[in-house]
Amino acid sequence: MLFKEIIGQHELKRQLIQTVTDKRISHAQLFVGSEGSGNLALAIAYAQYICCHNKQADDSCGHCKSCIKFKKLVHPDIHFAFPVNTTSRVKKDATSDNFISQWREMVINFPYFGERRWYEFVGIENKQGNIGKLDAEAIQQKMNFKPFEADYKFMLIWMPERMNTTAANKLLKLIEEPPPNTLFLLVSKNIEQIIKTILSRTLLIRVPPVDEQSIRQMLTEKYDLSPNETQVLTRLATGDVLKAIKIHDRHEAEQDFFDKFQLLVRFAYGKNLAELLDWAEEMAQLGREQQKSFLYYSQQMIRENFILNRQLPNIAYSIDKEKDFSQKLSRFITPDNVENIYSAINLALLHIEHNGNQKIIFTDLGIIFAKLLKKV
Numbered sequence: 001m002l003f004k005e006i007i008g009q010h011e012l013k014r015q016l017i018q019t020v021t022d023k024r025i026s027h028a029q030l031f032v033g034s035e036g037s038g039n040l041a042l043a044i045a046y047a048q049y050i051c052c053h054n055k056q057a058d059d060s061c062g063h064c065k066s067c068i069k070f071k072k073l074v075h076p077d078i079h080f081a082f083p084v085n086t087t088s089r090v091k092k093d094a095t096s097d098n099f100i101s102q103w104r105e106m107v108i109n110f111p112y113f114g115e116r117r118w119y120e121f122v123g124i125e126n127k128q129g130n131i132g133k134l135d136a137e138a139i140q141q142k143m144n145f146k147p148f149e150a151d152y153k154f155m156l157i158w159m160p161e162r163m164n165t166t167a168a169n170k171l172l173k174l175i176e177e178p179p180p181n182t183l184f185l186l187v188s189k190n191i192e193q194i195i196k197t198i199l200s201r202t203l204l205i206r207v208p209p210v211d212e213q214s215i216r217q218m219l220t221e222k223y224d225l226s227p228n229e230t231q232v233l234t235r236l237a238t239g240d241v242l243k244a245i246k247i248h249d250r251h252e253a254e255q256d257f258f259d260k261f262q263l264l265v266r267f268a269y270g271k272n273l274a275e276l277l278d279w280a281e282e283m284a285q286l287g288r289e290q291q292k293s294f295l296y297y298s299q300q301m302i303r304e305n306f307i308l309n310r311q312l313p314n315i316a317y318s319i320d321k322e323k324d325f326s327q328k329l330s331r332f333i334t335p336d337n338v339e340n341i342y343s344a345i346n347l348a349l350l351h352i353e354h355n356g357n358q359k360i361i362f363t364d365l366g367i368i369f370a371k372l373l374k375k376v
């Protein structure tokens with residue numbers, strides 16, 4: 001992991017590099033920040049920088065023998081521990097080593113993820129993972145070797161808040177007085193949940209939210225958004241890369257719902273029955289959860305357009321097209337029909353919940369819309 005591959009965090013990167021330049025690398029450091037702050041990626045990039053044979057002023061070289069091994073996370077001097085539990089493959093005594101290849105795959109793919117996502121990826125499902133006694137023993141053993149290739153050996157512990165007391169007690173002395181040239185890098189999102197005795201033995205590094213400019217740049221590079229959409233998404237992300245991506249994905253689904261909603265209104269208003277039937281047919285192909293989300297979205301559109309009709313304060317649109325469309329639609333959502341439209345959508349929701357025939361449900365909805373959307 002190179003520093004430049006990590007989104008934002010320019011000041012913290014500079015500070016970390018400075019500790020290497022000044023040769024004041026603390027032997028146990030705790031990186032604390034949200035999952036979308038880049039805390040895990042920063043800890044790995046830091047270890048890589050310490051080991052790089054050809055350090056640049058602002059990053060690892062990326063090409064030396066050490067960097068190449070770090071890129072694949074197979075450097076023999078970096079070890080990992082993280083919460084695990086049993087799965088259909090690992091039926092008992094689960095340890096981090098049982099999941100190391102999945103860990104590498106996950107981190108290399110995208111080093112921003114939360115606990116839940118990790119459990120889903122390895123098949124732990126709904127159970128809680130933990131770092132237990134067996135992992136603590138493995139850590140003790142690994143840390144007693146001399147470094148193989150680098151000047152240091154590293155133990156990176158992701159989510160130390162999931163370490164149980166037995167494991168923590170086993171590791172206390174090691175973290176307090178590690179063998180020479182040993183570094184502990186702990187990566188956590190919730191400092192309050194870390195066992196106090198471990199906490200007091202580490203140097204705290206707070207990983208702040210990512211700056212807005214870097215989030216905006218990430219969104220621009222990754223997605224095709226208008227400047228206004230990028231701006232709204234950046235603001236909602238509050239410095240969290242994962243949140244930015246999640247909000248974008250929801251936004252994309254809403255774009256699709258908007259297109260479907262616009263068609264419904266257009267065909268209903270034009271009393272175009274053939275097109276309405278085709279529309280209902282297409283809606284019937286969606287999964288029930290998606291159909292429900294679409295209906296909730298439609299309710300929201302009706303509510304907002306009614307507000308607009310009543311000339312109440314402005315609504316903040318995250319989709320540009322919604323604004324233009326609502327300028328026209330709001331004229332037709334009036335006190336005379338708003339309640340009936342709303343109930344029609346509610347009824348459709350209820351029928352979807354009760355496994356009604358989807359094609360009939362959406363055809364009915366289209367016809368009711370056609371009846372209620374009248375010239376004013």
Ligand SMILES: [Zn+2]
Nearest residue numbers: 052061064067
């Ligand atoms: Zn290098």
